[in-house]
Amino acid sequence: MLRQAHQEISDFQKAGGNNNDPGHPAEKWAQALWTWRETAPGTPDAAKAAVEAVRLLVYADRFSEAQARADGIPPNDPAWQGLARVLLDSASRQRNYAYFFASLKSVLSSAADAATRAAVQVSLGRAWRRLGDEEKAQAAFRSAMDLAADSPAGKEAESQLYELLHLGVGQPAPSFAAAAIGGSPLSLADYRGKPLLLVFWFTG
Numbered sequence: 717m718l719r720q721a722h723q724e725i726s727d728f729q730k731a732g733g734n735n736n737d738p739g740h741p742a743e744k745w746a747q748a749l750w751t752w753r754e755t756a757p758g759t760p761d762a763a764k765a766a767v768e769a770v771r772l773l774v775y776a777d778r779f780s781e782a783q784a785r786a787d788g789i790p791p792n793d794p795a796w797q798g799l800a801r802v803l804l805d806s807a808s809r810q811r812n813y814a815y816f817f818a819s820l821k822s823v824l825s826s827a828a829d830a831a832t833r834a835a836v837q838v839s840l841g842r843a844w845r846r847l848g849d850e851e852k853a854q855a856a857f858r859s860a861m862d863l864a865a866d867s868p869a870g871k872e873a874e875s876q877l878y879e880l881l882h883l884g885v886g887q888p889a890p891s892f893a894a895a896a897i898g899g900s901p902l903s904l905a906d907y908r909g910k911p912l913l914l915v916f917w918f919t920g
Contacts, residue, residue: 717752718768721745725772735777742776745769750785760794767798774806782806783815791826797869800839813843834860834869841876854880889914 724741733740749769753762766789773782786803789795800820807816817840824836841856857880860873882890893903904912 717745717748717765721749721768721772725776740776740778742772742778743781746772746778746781746785758793763793763795763798766793766795767802770799771802771805774802774809777809779806779810783819786819791823792828792832794829794832796823796827796832797835800836801842804839804843807843808846813847816843830864831867831869834864834867834873837863838869838873838876841873845876845880850880 721741724745728741746769749765749772753765753769756762766785770782770785773779773785782802783806786799789799800823803816803819807813820836820840824833824840827833827836837856837860841853841860844850844853844856854877857873857877861870861877864870865874889904891904893901896902
């Protein structure tokens, strides 16, 4: 269903369709996903359907419709583990975080599942980081780690916190050692006090 939705939306856009067009296929597919979700509420597949339905609406700029869908999802639904990030994207696109903070704080106060609460805290931390409040961001990431350190959200929080504490502009680069192309040892400490350009690349 998701493949069909993405293909139809892509074809619509290639044909010159705009987000403000009343016949945007995101509305149809969001409804189809929502209907499918209601056949097996609480399951992982239903959670994914809910997240993707809201995501389609957000990326078609149907923000009020996306919020209405999100409002219908109870705090203990596992969909919130993915939905929190979608609502963060929505807030960023609108440059308005009021609904995002109100919604996620409400879920945080009611949800019982630690992994869900951790996912919400990670998205809150990301939002505070985007808004330049590093103190609140760090607190949110630490809370996510305390709640569910071994969950995907807990591990993401650990990574985000490390970036905040060690990889910011003006902070010393983390020390590392490696082998140069010719095999000779290379240590960042050997270049301390000297101008240095690091280029990282990866082949997979």
